[in-house]
Amino acid sequence: xxxxAAFYLRPDVVQIARxxxxxxxxxxxxxxxxxxxxxETEAYAxxxxxxxxxxxxxxxxxxxxxxxxxxxxxxxxxYGVHSLFNVVTNQKEIPHAVLIRSVIPEKGKKIMxxxxxxxxxxxxxxxxxxxxxxxxxxxxxxxxxxxTTKNGNSTAAIWIENHGIQIQTGDIRSGxxxxxxxxGEDALLPYRFRFLHAGG
DNA sequence: CATAGGATCGCCT
DNA sequence: GGCGATCCTATGT
Numbered sequence: 001x002x003x004x005a006a007f008y009l010r011p012d013v014v015q016i017a018r019x020x021x022x023x024x025x026x027x028x029x030x031x032x033x034x035x036x037x038x039x040e041t042e043a044y045a046x047x048x049x050x051x052x053x054x055x056x057x058x059x060x061x062x063x064x065x066x067x068x069x070x071x072x073x074x075x076x077x078x079y080g081v082h083s084l085f086n087v088v089t090n091q092k093e094i095p096h097a098v099l100i101r102s103v104i105p106e107k108g109k110k111i112m113x114x115x116x117x118x119x120x121x122x123x124x125x126x127x128x129x130x131x132x133x134x135x136x137x138x139x140x141x142x143x144x145x146x147x148t149t150k151n152g153n154s155t156a157a158i159w160i161e162n163h164g165i166q167i168q169t170g171d172i173r174s175g176x177x178x179x180x181x182x183x184g185e186d187a188l189l190p191y192r193f194r195f196l197h198a199g200g
Numbered sequence: 201c202a203t204a205g206g207a208t209c210g211c212c213t
Numbered sequence: 214g215g216c217g218a219t220c221c222t223a224t225g226t
Binding site: 052080081129134177179180182 | 206207209
């Protein structure tokens with residue numbers, strides 16, 4: 001059920017990005033549980049990937065989290081407004097990560113509506129990395145949280161569950177990542193994965 | 201210390 | 214489809 005550390009410690013970040021499709025991303029913020037089914041991800045392949053924050057082994061206060069062991073949350077602020085949630089993968093010191101780009105709301109929909117100040121859940125409610133964090137209550141201050149325990153810290157916990165959803169290869173679309181034009185030829189790598197669920 | 205820019209979103213036309 | 218919001222982070226002086 002709860003994804004074990006071994007899931008994240010595997011060496012192939014692209015495979016992990018595929019495997020995360022259909023898994024449940026769960027948060028518990030101040031006692032409020034919300035969750036969504038992951039249906040879009042992007043792999044960021046560490047020091048050799050021009051699109052990665054850790055390209056060429058860059059280490060800064062922000063990216064240091066990427067060098068933690070697989071199963072750690074890497075959350076950072078984008079465009080001054082959006083917290084983007086990533087799953088760190090691979091062994092300690094190897095800065096691979098998977099960006100979660102969209103989820104289908106599952107548990108705690110009422111809480112999500114309150115967080116977004118909307119009155120109903122539309123089809124694109126959890127589509128987009130900024131929206132994923134918004135509806136699940138994830139903030140960039142949550143960077144560094146351990147995803148392999150439900151305990152987190154006193155106010156926040158994030159984890160991922162396997163509910164046994166089987167995804168056929170034909171239900172996955174891959175393609176280039178979004179918003180990484182600056183990455184030259186690496187911008188063309190097919191590191192983005194989408195789960196084509198029923199109705200979408 | 202100053203500055204430029206970003207793995208986006210929502211509202212406007 | 215075009216654009217402004219909004220502020221942290223990284224880098225340079």
